[in-house]
Amino acid sequence: MQLQLDGISKGLGADIHIYPLSLSLQAGKINVLLGQTRAGKTTLMRLMAGLDKPTGGRVLADGVDVTGVSVRRRNLAMVYQQFVNYPAFSVFENIASPLRLAGKIGEQEIRSRVEAVAEKLHIAHLLKRLPGELSGGQQQRTAMARALVKQAPLLLLDEPLVNLDYKLREELRAELKELFSNSNTTVVYATTEPQEALLLGGHTIVLDAGRLLQQGPTLEVFHHPANQRVAEVFSDPPMNLFPSTLRGQTREAHLASDIAIPLGAHLHGLAKANYTLGVRPSHVRLQPHSPVDYPLRCEVDLAEISGSDTYLHTRHGDINLVAQLAGVHELAPGSNVSLYINPAEVFAFDAQGQLAGSPQRSAA
Amino acid sequence: MLKTYNNKAWLLVLPVVLCVAFSAIIPLMTVVNYSVQDILGPDQKVFVGTEWFQLVMRDPELHAALGRQVLFSAAVLAIQIPLGILLALALPATGWRSSLSLVLLAMPLLIPQNVVGTIWQIYGRGDIGLAGAALTKLGVNYNYTGNSMDAWLTVLVMDIWHWTPLIALLAFAGLRAIPEAYYQAARIDGASRFAVFRFIQLPKLRGVLLIGLLLRFMDSFMIYTEPFVLTGGGPGNATTFLSQYLTQKAVGQFDLGPAAAFSLIYFLIILLACFVFYSLLQNAGPAEKAPH
Incomplete structure (x- = not known):
C-alpha cells in the first residue's frame, strides 16, 4: 500500500504532539520510525492507522483520502509494546481471530494459514495453549502471528520488542527482517534503538519532539545525519x-x-x-x-x-x-x-x- | 539428603499462633465444647456425643431456613454480579464525572447495616414510605409486613441496593487495569462491542469477579441485621435466614447445645461453598488467575 501523510498534525488542547509534517512511506518496504520516547512515534502511528483523527492534514492510502475513515473499515494490522492477545482464546484461535472476524474464509484455509504463520514464528507447538501459559517472548510471537496472518497491506509495529528481555529481543530482532521481506506489505516499525533500524534496513524516518527531522534510506541517514539531533538519536550510546x-x-x-x-x-x-x-x-x-x-x-x-x-x-x-x-x-x-x-x-x-x-x- | 533443623524457628511463628489462638481457635473450641455437652446449670453438664448434631440435622425448621438462605444467596449473586458489571461498564472512565459517579455509587456501602434496615423499613411502608406509598397508589397490593413474598422481595431489593456498588467498584477497577492497546487491537480486528466484552473484558475481570463473588456469597449467606430490623424474620418465617434462626435458638430459647452444633455446621457449609466456588472458577480457565 502506498501510504502518504500530507501536512498532518496532531494536538491535544494546547499541547502539540505532531507538528505539521508530510511524508510518504515506501510501499511494500520496511519503514522505520526512529525517535526517543515522546518523539511522537506512537501518535504518528495512530494517525496512520486511523485510530485517531489528525488535527490538520490528510492521510492518503493509494491516493485515496482516508482521513477520518474508521479503523474498522481500513485493512491493517498492528503489534504493540504490550503483549495483546485474547486472554481466553488458545494461541490457534488468537491467530485465527482476524480471519474469522473478516468472515468469508473457509475453515480449511484458516487452518492452513494459521499453521503456516505459526511455523514461521516458531510457535507451531504452542497452538493449543492459552496466552497466560506462555512466556513473554511467545506471547509477542503470537501477537505478531495475529498481525501477519491477516496479510494486510499495512502493518504497524509499535516498539514490539521493548518489553522483552535482552536475549529474546536479539533472537526475535534477527528474525524480523526475514519475516517482513517476502511480502507486499508496507511495514512501519517504531523504535528507539538505532541498532534495530540498522538491522531492519529499508527506509528510516527520524522524529524528535513531534517534528520530522530527516528521512531517507536507513544507511544514508545513519552516515549523513542532517543535523546534530539526528546524529544523537541515531547513535547508542549518543554521539x-x-x-x-x-x-x-x-x-x-x-x-x-x-x-x-x-x-x-x-x-x-x-x-x-x-x-x-x-x-x-x-x-x-x-x-x-x-x-x-x-x-x-x-x-x-x-x-x-x-x-x-x-x-x-x-x-x-x-x-x-x-x-x-x-x-x-x-x-x-x-x-x-x-x-x-x-x-x-x-x-x-x-x-x-x-x-x-x-x-x-x-x-x- | 541432609536437612538442618533449627527449633528456634518455632519462636518466630509463636506470635501468629497466639493471635490466631485468641481470635479464632479458643472461641471456636468453646463452641465445640458446647456442641457435645448438655449444659444443665453452672456446674452441671453431661457429655452427649453427637446427639445435638443429630437433632439439628433432623430439624424441619432448620431445613426450611436453609432452603430460604440458599435461594436468597443464589438470587443475590445472580442479580448483583451482572448488574455490578453493567454499572461498571456504564460508568464514565475519566474526569470529574467518573469521580462523582464513584462517590455516589459508594454511598450505600458507607451506611451501617441496621441503618439500611431502618431506611428500607420506612421507605417501604404503605402509609408514609416513598416506595410503599407509590406502589399502593399504583394499585399494587404491596405490604412487606403481611405478605411473605413482598417481605422476601423487599429484603432482596434492599440487599441489591446496599451491595451491588461493591461489585460495580471492583469491576470498575478491573476494567481500568486493561491496557488501551487491547481495545485498539479489537477495533483494528473489527470486533463488535459485545465481542470486546465477551473476549477481552470478561476474561480480564475474572480475578476481581471471583473475589466479589466470594465476598457477596459469604456476606449474603450470613445476613442478619437488615432482615432483623426490617421484618424481624417475618411474616411467619418468610425472612428467617440461617443467622436469625441460630440467634433464636441460642439467645431466644437458650438451647446452647443445638445452637453450638448448628454453628459448626453453618461454618463448615460456608467454608465448603467458598472452596467449591474458588476451585471451580480457578479451574474454569487458567488464562487469567486471581492474584494470590
Whole structure:
C-alpha cells in the first residue's frame, strides 16, 4: 500500500504532539520510525492507522483520502509494546481471530494459514495453549502471528520488542527482517534503538519532539545525519559532541587549550568558525587504528559493562568522552587511559547544528 | 539428603499462633465444647456425643431456613454480579464525572447495616414510605409486613441496593487495569462491542469477579441485621435466614447445645461453598488467575 501523510498534525488542547509534517512511506518496504520516547512515534502511528483523527492534514492510502475513515473499515494490522492477545482464546484461535472476524474464509484455509504463520514464528507447538501459559517472548510471537496472518497491506509495529528481555529481543530482532521481506506489505516499525533500524534496513524516518527531522534510506541517514539531533538519536550510546573552533590554515580544530585535533580530508573545506565535532562512541578506541589517530589522555569515570561491550565514561578537563569498546575491560575509576580518535571518522556540525561534514562511507 | 533443623524457628511463628489462638481457635473450641455437652446449670453438664448434631440435622425448621438462605444467596449473586458489571461498564472512565459517579455509587456501602434496615423499613411502608406509598397508589397490593413474598422481595431489593456498588467498584477497577492497546487491537480486528466484552473484558475481570463473588456469597449467606430490623424474620418465617434462626435458638430459647452444633455446621457449609466456588472458577480457565 502506498501510504502518504500530507501536512498532518496532531494536538491535544494546547499541547502539540505532531507538528505539521508530510511524508510518504515506501510501499511494500520496511519503514522505520526512529525517535526517543515522546518523539511522537506512537501518535504518528495512530494517525496512520486511523485510530485517531489528525488535527490538520490528510492521510492518503493509494491516493485515496482516508482521513477520518474508521479503523474498522481500513485493512491493517498492528503489534504493540504490550503483549495483546485474547486472554481466553488458545494461541490457534488468537491467530485465527482476524480471519474469522473478516468472515468469508473457509475453515480449511484458516487452518492452513494459521499453521503456516505459526511455523514461521516458531510457535507451531504452542497452538493449543492459552496466552497466560506462555512466556513473554511467545506471547509477542503470537501477537505478531495475529498481525501477519491477516496479510494486510499495512502493518504497524509499535516498539514490539521493548518489553522483552535482552536475549529474546536479539533472537526475535534477527528474525524480523526475514519475516517482513517476502511480502507486499508496507511495514512501519517504531523504535528507539538505532541498532534495530540498522538491522531492519529499508527506509528510516527520524522524529524528535513531534517534528520530522530527516528521512531517507536507513544507511544514508545513519552516515549523513542532517543535523546534530539526528546524529544523537541515531547513535547508542549518543554521539560524543565537542564544541570547537577552527583557526588559521592549520587544519586543526581546537577543543581546548591543550587539544587540537587534526581534521580529516572530508573536513578540509570548512570555513573558519565554531563547529561542534561529533565522534561515535564505537569509533573511540584504546589502541590506535591508523598512524594518524589522535590520542587523548583521559581519566576514567566509570566502566559500564553491557552485554559483551564496555561503555567507558571518561573525562579530559571539561570534555566528556564515552567509548564503546568491544569485550570486557576492567578499568578502575580514576585511572588514566589513552583513547584514540581517527580524524577521518569525525563529524562536524555548524553553529545551527546542521551537518557541515561527514566521514567517507568507507571510513565510517 | 541432609536437612538442618533449627527449633528456634518455632519462636518466630509463636506470635501468629497466639493471635490466631485468641481470635479464632479458643472461641471456636468453646463452641465445640458446647456442641457435645448438655449444659444443665453452672456446674452441671453431661457429655452427649453427637446427639445435638443429630437433632439439628433432623430439624424441619432448620431445613426450611436453609432452603430460604440458599435461594436468597443464589438470587443475590445472580442479580448483583451482572448488574455490578453493567454499572461498571456504564460508568464514565475519566474526569470529574467518573469521580462523582464513584462517590455516589459508594454511598450505600458507607451506611451501617441496621441503618439500611431502618431506611428500607420506612421507605417501604404503605402509609408514609416513598416506595410503599407509590406502589399502593399504583394499585399494587404491596405490604412487606403481611405478605411473605413482598417481605422476601423487599429484603432482596434492599440487599441489591446496599451491595451491588461493591461489585460495580471492583469491576470498575478491573476494567481500568486493561491496557488501551487491547481495545485498539479489537477495533483494528473489527470486533463488535459485545465481542470486546465477551473476549477481552470478561476474561480480564475474572480475578476481581471471583473475589466479589466470594465476598457477596459469604456476606449474603450470613445476613442478619437488615432482615432483623426490617421484618424481624417475618411474616411467619418468610425472612428467617440461617443467622436469625441460630440467634433464636441460642439467645431466644437458650438451647446452647443445638445452637453450638448448628454453628459448626453453618461454618463448615460456608467454608465448603467458598472452596467449591474458588476451585471451580480457578479451574474454569487458567488464562487469567486471581492474584494470590
